[in-house]
Amino acid sequence: MPSLKDLRNRINSVKATRKITKAMQMVAAAKLRRAQEAAEASRPYAERMDEVLANLAKGVANPEGASPLLVGTGKDETHLLVMMTAERGLCGGFNTNIAKLVRNDALRLLKEGKTVKILAVGRKGADNLKRDLGSKITDRHSLQGLKSIGFEQASTIADKIMSGFAAGEFDVCTMYFAQFESVISQKPTALQLIPAKLPEGTDADAEAANGGAVYEYEPEEDVILDQLLRRNIATQIFRGLLENAASEQGARMSAMDNATRNASDMIDSLTLSYNRQRQAQITKELIEIISGAEAL
């Protein structure tokens, strides 16, 4: 049975913890709003890019001459998995969920006899995979100390991937990130970057918007398509980073909300047993005094 003093100490320490988790939750909520705004603001660019790309890709007559970014290298041997996670923990299952998805896919590919390389963006995911897939992590990109995510970040990562692809280091590139659905739900998602998966359905929309007119291209169609595909990779990565940032804050917010609630519950039950014990002690002292008086 802990003494009254022990209980008091424990209550105080849980109270301190609750203050911290509460503060973290509020910070995450503020950051989440900003991250969500950034993700929304980036959408028009990505949407336009998709439209133009879909239009262009449709017009490519012979797939053989097309850019390898669109049709692939014709092989399916080496896979590059771009894993995007956070730099910091304390955000519930966020990092673990992404890492789990990457691990499952990596193990599946390895079983099929493929070669797997992992590019880890953010420290936490790499830490998570270090034990079993550490040797597969070929490259890392740190997001440490960044206030907000800029397009330069995405460009740097995209350049890394592009030069790797040009050097024939891999055939297929897939990006893993958490799609932000709501504060309580972030879905780990895999998105294939190379060869590019173009959105379906936008074709008809784009055509409708354009009144069915045919575009002129400057420079040649395949040149511009190639340039656009390159840029599209950076855009997709940027989108992934922003979605991830919003997801991270959302996950942290709900995790910290839970932690705060748990701390409150704990304080309640500790206070209850503290009071009960205090009462028992008072009763005990009273009995001692009374029986002492009776004995006289």
Next chain:
Amino acid sequence: MAGTFKFELVSPERILMSVDAEQVIVPGSEGEFTVMAGHAPVVSSLLPGVIHVTTAKDKQAIFVRSGFAEVNAEALTILAERAFIVEEADPRQIDSELDAAKQALDDCDSDEARLHVNRAIEELKALVKS
């Protein structure tokens, strides 16, 4: 004037500008071209340079570093990786653009493109002085 059309300048981070323009001069990779209402649909890549936007009220100059322009029946959309409005630019930004433009000059493969980038550099230098 033949009327206006929608002009949108979009960077990855946000929509920088969305106005009804009368005339926009775009630094396309195969030469500058002017877009007015009813222009034929074109998709063109851009070289570093200045976009001149004329609206009913005023004129604005925007510097872009590479990107794409898409003209369709109703609108001109420019997807730019980096862009800033010339009047609001600060010197450091111009300096970094200047470096990037010089870099782009090395990558150019045709004389025309080189000529064009040179002009962008001249314009930037003029900005540095002013």
